[in-house]
Amino acid sequence: xxxxxxxxxxxxxxxxxxxxxxxxxxxxxxxxxxxxxxxxxxxxxxxxxxxxxxxxxxxxxxxxxxxxxxxxxxxxxxxxxxxxxxxxxxxxxxxxxxxxxxxxxxxxxxxxxxxxxxxxxxxxxxxxxxxxxxxxxxxxxxxxxxxxxxxxxxxxxxxxxxxxxxxxxxxxxxxxxxxxxxxxxxxxxxxxxxxxxxxxxxxxxxxxxxxxxxxxxxxxxxxxxxxxxxxxxxxxxxxxxxxxxxxxxxxxxxxxxxxxxxxxxxxxxxxxxxxxxxxxxxxxxxxxxxxxxxxxxxxxxxxxxxxxxxxxxxxxxxxxxxxxxxxxxxxxxxxxxxxxxxxxxxxxxxxxxxxxxxxxxxxxxxxxxxxxxxxxxxxxxxxxxxxxxxxxxxxxxxxxxxxxxxxxxxxxxxxxxxxxxxxxxxxxxxxxxxxxxxxxxxxxxxxxxxxx
Amino acid sequence: xxxxxxxxxxxxxxxxxxxxxxxxxxxxxxxxxxxxxxxxxxxxxxxxxxxxxxxxxxxxxxxxxxxxxxxxxxxxxxxxxxxxxxxxxxxxxxxxxxxxxxxxxxxxxxxxxxxxxxxxxxxxxxxxxxxxxxxxxxxxxxxxxxxxxxxxxxxxxxxxxxxxxxxxxxxxxxxxxxxxxxxxxxxxxxxxxxxxxxxxxxxxxxxxxxxxxxxxxxxxxxxxxxxxxxxxxxxxxxxxxxxxxxxxxxxxxxxxxxxxxxxxxxxxxxxxxxxxxxxxxxxxxxxxxxxxxxxxxxxxxxxxxxxxxxxxxxxxxxxxxxxxxxxxxxxxxxxxxxxxxxxxxxxxxxxxxxxxxxxxxxxxxxxxxxxxxxxxxxxxxxxxxxxxxxxxxxxxxxxxxxxxxxxxxxxxxxxxxxxxxxxxxxxxxxxxxxxxxxxxxxxxxxxxxxxxxxxxxxxxxxxxxxxxxxxxxxxxxxxxxxxxxxxxxxxxxxxxxxxxxxxxxxxxxxxxxxxxxxxxxxxxxxxxx
Numbered sequence: 001x002x003x004x005x006x007x008x009x010x011x012x013x014x015x016x017x018x019x020x021x022x023x024x025x026x027x028x029x030x031x032x033x034x035x036x037x038x039x040x041x042x043x044x045x046x047x048x049x050x051x052x053x054x055x056x057x058x059x060x061x062x063x064x065x066x067x068x069x070x071x072x073x074x075x076x077x078x079x080x081x082x083x084x085x086x087x088x089x090x091x092x093x094x095x096x097x098x099x100x101x102x103x104x105x106x107x108x109x110x111x112x113x114x115x116x117x118x119x120x121x122x123x124x125x126x127x128x129x130x131x132x133x134x135x136x137x138x139x140x141x142x143x144x145x146x147x148x149x150x151x152x153x154x155x156x157x158x159x160x161x162x163x164x165x166x167x168x169x170x171x172x173x174x175x176x177x178x179x180x181x182x183x184x185x186x187x188x189x190x191x192x193x194x195x196x197x198x199x200x201x202x203x204x205x206x207x208x209x210x211x212x213x214x215x216x217x218x219x220x221x222x223x224x225x226x227x228x229x230x231x232x233x234x235x236x237x238x239x240x241x242x243x244x245x246x247x248x249x250x251x252x253x254x255x256x257x258x259x260x261x262x263x264x265x266x267x268x269x270x271x272x273x274x275x276x277x278x279x280x281x282x283x284x285x286x287x288x289x290x291x292x293x294x295x296x297x298x299x300x301x302x303x304x305x306x307x308x309x310x311x312x313x314x315x316x317x318x319x320x321x322x323x324x325x326x327x328x329x330x331x332x333x334x335x336x337x338x339x340x341x342x343x344x345x346x347x348x349x350x351x352x353x354x355x356x357x358x359x360x361x362x363x364x365x366x367x368x369x370x371x372x373x374x375x376x377x378x379x380x381x382x383x384x385x386x387x388x389x390x391x392x393x394x395x396x397x398x399x400x401x402x403x404x405x406x407x408x409x410x411x412x413x414x415x416x417x418x419x420x421x422x423x424x425x426x427x428x429x430x431x432x433x434x435x436x437x438x439x440x441x442x443x444x445x446x447x448x449x450x451x452x
Numbered sequence: 453x454x455x456x457x458x459x460x461x462x463x464x465x466x467x468x469x470x471x472x473x474x475x476x477x478x479x480x481x482x483x484x485x486x487x488x489x490x491x492x493x494x495x496x497x498x499x500x501x502x503x504x505x506x507x508x509x510x511x512x513x514x515x516x517x518x519x520x521x522x523x524x525x526x527x528x529x530x531x532x533x534x535x536x537x538x539x540x541x542x543x544x545x546x547x548x549x550x551x552x553x554x555x556x557x558x559x560x561x562x563x564x565x566x567x568x569x570x571x572x573x574x575x576x577x578x579x580x581x582x583x584x585x586x587x588x589x590x591x592x593x594x595x596x597x598x599x600x601x602x603x604x605x606x607x608x609x610x611x612x613x614x615x616x617x618x619x620x621x622x623x624x625x626x627x628x629x630x631x632x633x634x635x636x637x638x639x640x641x642x643x644x645x646x647x648x649x650x651x652x653x654x655x656x657x658x659x660x661x662x663x664x665x666x667x668x669x670x671x672x673x674x675x676x677x678x679x680x681x682x683x684x685x686x687x688x689x690x691x692x693x694x695x696x697x698x699x700x701x702x703x704x705x706x707x708x709x710x711x712x713x714x715x716x717x718x719x720x721x722x723x724x725x726x727x728x729x730x731x732x733x734x735x736x737x738x739x740x741x742x743x744x745x746x747x748x749x750x751x752x753x754x755x756x757x758x759x760x761x762x763x764x765x766x767x768x769x770x771x772x773x774x775x776x777x778x779x780x781x782x783x784x785x786x787x788x789x790x791x792x793x794x795x796x797x798x799x800x801x802x803x804x805x806x807x808x809x810x811x812x813x814x815x816x817x818x819x820x821x822x823x824x825x826x827x828x829x830x831x832x833x834x835x836x837x838x839x840x841x842x843x844x845x846x847x848x849x850x851x852x853x854x855x856x857x858x859x860x861x862x863x864x865x866x867x868x869x870x871x872x873x874x875x876x877x878x879x880x881x882x883x884x885x886x887x888x889x890x891x892x893x894x895x896x897x898x899x900x901x902x903x904x905x906x907x908x909x910x911x912x913x914x915x916x917x918x919x920x921x922x923x924x925x926x927x928x929x930x931x932x933x934x935x936x937x938x939x940x941x942x943x944x945x946x947x948x949x950x951x952x953x954x955x956x957x958x959x960x961x962x963x964x965x966x967x968x969x970x971x972x973x974x975x976x977x978x979x980x981x
Contacts, residue, residue, distance in 0.1 A: 001831050003562055003753075005917035006838050014918060018844040018863075023837045026844055026863040027733060029702035034738045039829035042604050046828030049566055056822055060575025062590030064583070073580040076809055083500055085535050087572075090757070093549030094542040097563050100759035102555070103885065103895055104956075105949040109545035110758035113538075116489050119966040123525045129965045135616035135761070138809035166809035173777070173805030177630060177660045220516045250518045264809075273571075274591050275581030275810025276616065277761035289963065295759065299967075300959035303944065303952035306478065306485075312959040327659065330619035330652050335757025342538055345489050348528010351498035353520075358502050361511050382516035403584040411582050418792075433502065 001046060066272060066408065070439035074386045074430025075216065075411040076137065076164050076242045077275065078267045080355075081434055086269050086342045090335055100295075100331070104310040105302070110334060111309035114297040117341040124247050124344075125261040126254020127283030131294035133337040134280025134329065137264025138170045141210065141240050143282070143293045143327055144260045145171055148208035148236045149180060150291050156205045161185035162193050162215025164242060165416045171210075180207075187417060189390060189426050191381050193221045199229040206235040208260075213239050213253055214246055216416070217428060218383035227257025236260060243267055244281065245432075246384040248356030260284045269343030270336045279336035289313070293327040355433060359385035363431040366440045370429065373444055375451035379426070386430040388413075392451055395427040401450050407443055483950060486540040490967045493527025499534050544950040545758070546894045552916060552924050554846075556867045556897035556909025557650070557698060559728050559750035564826065567753065567819035576818045581810035585790050591814065592788035595781045598821045602746060602767055605832070607737030610773035612766045613781070614812035618725055621745025621764025622656040622692075624777060624807060628743055628768060629690050629719045630660055631775040631804040640689035640718070646675045648699055648903050650723050653692040662689060669903050672861040673699035673869075677709060684716035690742070694723035696730065696865035698901035699858050700843065700909070710740025719743065719772065727751045728913065729840055729866035732833030742769040748813070751835075752820035763816035774802040779811055838914035839866040842921060846910055849925045853932045857904055866913070872906025876938030881906040884931050886953065889946035891927035 006014075011023070020026055027035060039045065047055075066079045073079075090096060094109060101107030101114075114132040121130035134140040145157045157175075159168055159182055168184055175182050183201060185194050198209055209230055214220045223239060230237040239253030241263035253261045263281035266272070270279055284292055290313065298312035347355060363385040371378040375392030391398060395412035402409040413426035431440070478485035513519065529537060546553070553560035571577060579588055599611045612628075615621040626643070633640050643657040646667045654664040667680045675693065691713050695703040703709070710720045722736055724744040728751045730736075736744050748763040749756045756762065768776055780791040780803075790811070827835060840863070847868035851859050855873035858864070872881045885895035885908075897909040912921060934942050946952065 001827075001834060003564060003826070003915055004831070004834055004838055005915065005920075006841070010918040011838075011841060014841055014845045018841070018848045020844070020863070023841060026837075026840050027702075029704045029862045030730070030734050031704065031707060031739075034707065034734050036733055036735065036833075039833050040605055040732055040735070043601060043829035044825070046831040047825050049826070052566065052822055052825045053570065055825060056570040056818065057573060057575075059590040059593055060570075060573035062593065063575040063579050064587035065574040065578040066580060067574055067578050071580075073582055075582055077580055077582070079578070079580070083531070085499075085531055089535065089538045089542070091568065092539065092542045094545040094547045095538075096568075096755045096757055097547035097549045097553075097560075098545050098758045099553065099555055099558055099560055099756050102897075103546070103889065104954045105886070105946050105951045106544075106546040106889055106894065107758070108950050109541040109543065112486070112488065112541055112544075113758075115965075115967065119490065120526060122966045133760075135620065136808060136810075139616065139620075139807075164809065166806060169806040170808060173627070173807060176805070177627060179661065220518055222516070222518060247520075247524070249513075249520060250515050251520055252524075255522075271577045271815075272580050273577055274579045274588065274814035276808070276813040277763070277815050289965070296963075296965055298959035299964040300955045302954045306951060308951040308954045310954050310956050310959045312956065312963060312965075314960075327655075330655075331617045331760040331762055333761045334759040335755070336761060338538075338758065342534065344526060345493065345529050345537070346499035346531065346534050347526070348493060348498045349495035349524055349526045351500045351502075351528055352524070352526060354498070354502045355500070358504060360513060360515070361504075364511055364514055382514050384515070400584055400586075403587055408580070408583055408587065415582065 069406050069408050070442045071408045072410040072429045072431065072443060073408050075416065075428055076166065076264060077272055078243055078430060078432055079272055079434050080245065080267055080432050082269055082271065082343060083346050085346065086339050089342055090339050095338055096335065101311060104308065108308060111297050113338050113341055114334065115299065115309050117337045118297060120341060120344050121281050122283050124244060124252065125263065125281065125283040126252030127261050128286035129289050130281065130283035131292055131296050133332040133334065134282050134294050135333060136276065136278040136280045137240065137242055137262065138167045140262035140280035140282045141167045142171050142174050143329065144238045144262045145180060145208060145210065146178065146327060147260060147291050147293060148238060151288055152207045152234065152236060154205050154207040155179055156181045156183065157207050158198060158201045158209045159184045160194055160198055160211040160215065161187035162217065162219065163210055163212045163240060164216050167240065187423060189379055189423055191379060193219045195221055195226055198226060202229055202233045202235055204233060206233055208236040208238045210238045210240060213241055214243060214384050214386065217388040218380050218386035220250060220382045220384060223253055223256040223258060238262065243384065243386065245356055245359055248352035249360055249384060254283065265340050269339035277333055277336055279333040279340055293329050295332045358433045362433065362435055363387060366431045369440050369444050370447065373448045373451065376447065385432055386428060389427045389429060391425045391427055394424045398450050402446055405446050407446055409443055483543065484540050486537060488967055489527050489529060489537065493529045495523060495527060497528040497530055499529055499531040551892060551894065552920055553894040554896045554910045554912055555894065556911040557725060558897065559911060559913055561753055561913040562915035563753055563755040564823060566826065567822045570822045571815050571818045589788055592781045592790065594817055594821055596783065596788060598817050601824050602765055605731060605735065606744065606767045607735030608767035609770040610768045610776055612768065612776040614777055614779065614808050615745065615764040615766055616808055616813060617760065617762035618745055618747040618764040619652040619656060621766045622652055622723065623660065624766045625721045625743035625745060626656050626660045627804045628772045628775040629721065631802065632719065632772055633689055635802060640687055642688045644680060644683060644688060644691040646693060648673065648697045648901055649692055649694050650698060650725060653723060657692060673701050673858040674703055675709065677705045680709060681712045684712060684718065686717065688716060688718045690719035690721055692721040692723065694726065696726045699903065700864040700867040700869050701858060701861055702865055706739045714740065725750060726866065729836055731836050732829060733836045737769065742772050748816050748820040753823045754816045754819040761813060761816065763813035775804050777805060777807045778803050835914045842912040842914060842916055843868045845921060846912055846925060850928060853929050867909055867911035869904055870908040871904050875935045879935045879938060879942065881908055883942045883945065884908065884935050886945040887931035887934065887942045888927060890948050891931060893924055893927055
């Protein structure tokens with residue numbers, strides 16, 4: 001009970017002050033039949049800090065952590081080195097234990113960080129504006145489709161086969177309830193992404209085309225033609241970035257004409273954490289800002305004329321307009337956005353470009369080495385730090401076998417696309433600055449053994 | 453036009469007359485004004501060093517000719533500069549570590565650091581969501597254990613762990629209701645939402661394609677049961693209710709309401725944002741609730757970090773359990789498995805689908821489980837009791853100076869509500885809030901719930917001591933008395949915060965959402981000149 005400061009005599013004095021004989025007098029409005037008379041059955045009682053630490057450490061010990069094995073898993077979440085000062089700063093109580101900045105005079109720290117984050121994100125994605133973050137990349141992607149529906153007043157979205165299948169799943173779930181029609185292209189194990197096919201699908205009912213960049217297989221393609229084709233039909237181009245480090249090396253989607261760019265920001269500043277919390281990035285052209293979901297921070301002045309920041313354009317938000325809200329989003333991943341922003345500030349332009357280079361060099365070296373393993377072919381001629389191999393046998397059991405050897409070897413397309421036989425031999429391999437040349441050799445040798 | 457001085461400030465920002473006129477830098481003793489990174493960083497500065505492995509010289513890029521050929525515009529800082537920048541910014545923030553943070557309906561309680569330490573164990577922090585399940589058995593066990601606690605504490609059948617926040621949990625619950633109705637072949641279109649519900653409730657129902665109808669509140673601050681039951685019928689999908697409600701009161705008739713809704717073929721969604729008041733004392737399942745989200749960051753103390761991340765698992769009744777979203781953790785033959793799309797057939801074939809790319813807020817699960825184990829079943833019960841006792845203590849200590857509209861509606865639960873009735877002409881709730889800042893407290897929630905004019909919703913939580921409450925009560929009393937007496941100084945409060953009252957209208961009228969080079973500056977800066 002170390003977190004509870006009231007002493008038994010405090011409780012007595014306070015009960016007297018509120019004119020109650022016992023604590024249960026204060027629960028008088030709970031029907032007696034529903035009142036529990038003691039601690040809920042079937043659960044343990046309170047425990048010391050040491051005991052809890054022991055229990056949790058034991059559970060943590062049952063997992064194979066990325067740092068303890070040669071590690072090549074990507075597909076929407078990436079292992080990068082996060083500088084020590086990032087975690088140090090986000091653990092400052094004034095950041096960690098603050099709430100939504102409803103009282104801006106005493107929340108300038110959070111608000112300025114959000115404003116800096118918005119600017120960094122907009123520049124990286126190549127958009128005019130960006131919001132203060134979303135739950136994650138997949139929900140941001142869904143929200144972008146909804147936003148395109150509101151802007152174009154059309155409800156047919158075309159999803160590229162190169163879009164992360166979980167993002168497609170999330171969009172499918174939501175579309176069932178909002179009346180959107182989703183046209184999903186088939187994912188294919190080919191060198192070229194499906195850009196031409198997507199262009200053919202665009203018609204006068206299309207609200208948007210959603211394309212991932214680099215895509216789920218790691219392929220990079222020029223979005224300019226797609227953007228022009230969308231514009232010709234007054235549809236929007238939504239680009240999804242799941243590996244923002246890539247944008248240190250390649251052109252931003254905004255630069256190539258995307259109207260809305262969303263992303264999974266986890267790569268920068270936020271650890272893997274088994275899938276969450278992550279940080280959704282969301283930017284768009286300025287003319288669409290009032291249709292953009294999520295929280296926004298804006299610059300203003302205080303009563304003395306000093307620059308300051310406040311939450312703004314909240315008339316789009318659920319707690320103001322209730323059923324007229326642009327979405328039901330009611331939060332942003334501020335702490336993760338803070339980590340993202342600190343890491344980005346530590347990198348800076350020069351550091352981000354260095355990081356991107358190290359990733360790409362490592363990936364090309366690894367791709368060439370692994371392609372030399374008998375029974376392995378490199379499918380993707382263009383990529384950033386993640387590429388796809390076609391194995392001589394089904395990749396899913398191969399990944400399991402490699403895990404038994406203590407190697408976390410990438411994501412089998414069989415896991416992401418169960419039932420799609422044409423993809424079953426595909427293995428998506430990610431290489432970052434945390435991957436060593438020795439890791440690559442270990443994987444190559446083990447792969448050779450398993451495929452033999 | 454403007455030039456940037458050495459500290460990054462445009463001088464005209466500080467060109468104000470009088471006693472408050474700033475110095476050249478705007479700095480005051482330990483409170484230092486901090487420029488933006490765009491004003492102090494440079495494109496060539498970096499705070500990170502890299503290892504370039506051998507072979508770089510020979511490499512050719514495979515970027516398909518899409519190489520970046522322009523600057524992105526991301527300024528960098530060296531590590532000492534960055535640490536100082538963010539540390540200075542942190543000092544302009546109020547957090548629960550700094551003092552009392554009585555935001556009603558937000559449950560700002562102490563965030564134990566053990567939670568943080570556990571979440572950072574490499575076995576939790578450094579595992580990938582797509583690792584083979586045999587390599588993440590401990591993580592799945594955390595989800596399973598937390599799920600067990602949530603289901604047991606609420607008296608429900610199942611729990612969906614993946615929703616990323618409270619509002620996302622609401623969406624999960626309402627989609628489960630929709631899926632259940634579809635499975636019954638019924639197209640019910642109406643969701644009833646009492647006036648006192650959170651604003652997210654109607655937004656969520658509308659987002660899922662329902663028509664929202666309001667149900668009025670009674671003068672004593674509860675759902676008008678007669679109005680609600682009269683509206684039930686074959687077109688009503690369900691009701692979204694908040695209990696304890698936003699007036700801080702327990703909905704005495706929830707069981708009656710649930711029975712009536714069920715009899716009419718609908719489902720009951722309960723907003724669980726206020727679960728803190730009843731955890732370990734009442735199980736919502738016993739009151740007939742079909743779905744309820746639990747804000748882990750509130751009741752189970754995961755830090756909210758300036759507005760997020762949250763985490764909103766949704767507990768489900770037997771009727772809704774089959775429709776829960778994927779993925780799902782299950783125990784099979786002594787090991788944990790992850791039920792995803794392909795394996796959903798047997799047990800979760802009716803699932804309404806996937807809500808997020810991976811498995812939810814794992815980092816929050818470890819924190820919440822750590823907290824729950826620390827408290828245990830006995831401690832959690834004490835949590836509810838102390839939070840309710842603290843709220844009633846605040847209510848009874850201030851009802852003589854402030855209008856307390858529901859003071860006679862029964863004990864309040866974990867939050868106490870006051871109104872602006874009786875303040876001097878021209879004085880409002882906002883003035884009291886800003887006055888409290890000068891007293892060193894974060895203000896309570898203001899202008900919410902909407903059913904109370906000029907509402908002030910105070911939620912002390914169980915982690916405040918009697919001494920802390922007495923200090924707050926004293927400050928609140930003094931500010932309230934000044935507002936009743938018409939003390940003009942209150943109208944310009946806060947006087948001692950890093951900023952005086954900020955112009956929110958200007959920010960909305962001329963939105964400046966990203967930083968631009970001074971030559972491009974428009975909007976706020978021009979308006980200030």
